[in-house]
Amino acid sequence: MAGGNAIRGSRVGAGPMGEAERGEAxxxxxxxxxxxxxxxxxxxxxxxxxxxxxxxxxxxxxxxxxxQDKDNPPAPPKAEPYKTHLAYVKERRSDAEGAVILDEALGALRERGLIK
Missing domain, CATH: 2.20.28.270 (RNA polymerase-binding protein A)
Incomplete structure (x- = not known):
């Protein structure tokens, strides 16, 4: 036996045992x-x-x-699928607006000589 001072079934710092010592709930x-x-x-x-x-x-x-209503529980939350960056851009811009922006960007690159 390692130590003779240990109390079996308890641990150091354990609180009082039972409801009487803790007060009323x-x-x-x-x-x-x-x-x-x-x-x-x-x-x-x-x-x-x-x-x-x-x-x-x-x-x-x-x-x-x-x-609290067993017959009418709340509906589960609707999970939206993951959207890519392109999906968010397409929500904000039409195809015509996208073509104009692309032409402007390509024109700027051509002026700088980065593309032909």
Whole structure:
């Protein structure tokens, strides 16, 4: 045996054991939330004056938003696909505007003698 002073089942710095030493727990309210995948989450909130229970809660299983109405859960967020830089440029400019800008850029390069 390495050390004779160790207390079995405890560790250095461990707090008091049991509820009596910690004081009374605040009164709690448990609220059920459901996501669009049918997962139920039951977080508990302290009952305090003026405390407002959130309308939505993130589902810990799938990450979708969950609401308190089991029959009408919030819709999952719509994920937009990745867009390239060219896709964003095409949203801002028409093909005709792009052709004008390209002609100007090519003209500038020709004047500098970089292209023929």
């Amino acid at each position: 605040a009164p709690r309210v448990i609220v059920s939330y459901w996501c669009s995948n049918g997962h139920e989450t039951k977080p508990s909130f302290a009952q305090e004056p003026g405390m407002v229970v959130p309308e939505q809660w993130d589902c810990p299983r799938c990450g979708f938003p969950a609401g």
